[in-house]
Amino acid sequence: MAASVPLPVVPIPEEHKDLFASVNAFVYGYMSGPGHDNSHDYHHILRVLSNAHRILTQERKSKLAISFNPSVVYLAALLHDVGDHKYAKPGEDVENQVSRILLERGADEDLATKVQVIVKHVGYTNEVKNPQSVVDVLQRYPELAVVQDADRLDAIGAVGVGRCFAFGGAKGKGRPLAGAIEHFDEKLVKLPDMMKTKTGKAMAGHRKRILEEFANEFNTEAELAFKVQT
Known part of the structure; x- marks a missing residue:
């Protein structure tokens, strides 16, 4: 018996509920396939969708002059990892894949x-x-700020730590655990300063502290009590 597809209950406009359900079913199958590891799976999609909902709710209260289209936000959050180059299948045409699906x-x-x-x-x-391309799109589609912040929030904090190690284990065979900590400095700790929404920035500050505390503790525990000849 086939497993039922979970359906996130978000306040999407009535005219797009069937579309949302259909896209969700596609994304569930796409992200649950053997080509995706648990750093980029359907659970990641759900967390990003949840972050987007939290951000959208707060931003609509504080930025009354900006009109956010909730259908655009929720559908983009669902589809944001479809066609990701890190997981694209051989021969998969990702150029306009999202629009075709819709x-x-x-x-x-x-x-x-x-x-x-x-x-x-x-x-x-x-x-x-x-960076200018993002600035240009934000002027046309402010929903990008919500979805982008929602995705980046899932890359930091406690969940971000877990995802970083999961991705390293899946894609970085032979790389030591410390490689994940290096990725903190290469990318993850930079994300809070790249947040676009007030809500996203507030959420990111707490999660950045978790990253930094974890990195400090990891480096303390991993420090060897002797020298290693090379």
Whole structure:
């Protein structure tokens, strides 16, 4: 008997509830496949969706002048890791994959385009390489700020620590545990300063402290009591 697909209960507009359910079922299957490890799985999607909901709720209260489309936020949060280059299958056409998924399930062209553009600009590497592109998209689609912050929050804090080690174990065969701590400095501790929303920044501050405390404790425990000749 096939397992039932979990359906997150979020306040998406009535006209997009069926679309959301259909996309969720696709993402559940896509992210639960053997090609994904538990640093990037459906549980990650649920946490990002939850973060996005928290951020959206608070930002709509404090930024009344900005109009956020909840359907865009929730669909982009669901789909933000579809086509991720780290997990793309051989021959998988990821260029406009998100918009195709939405259009095939009845989304209109405008909604599909917005979600596709946002998903393409969520990633850290994209922003580091081309920060102006993110600035430009934020001016058109403020929903990007919500989804981007939601995803980055899941990379820091206690969950971020767990995901970092999980990813290292899956992709970094032969790399010592300390390699995960190096990734803290390479990327993770930089994320709080890249948050776009007031809510995201507040949440990130606490999670950054957890990263720093963990790194300090790890380095203390891992320090050898003798020298090693090389």
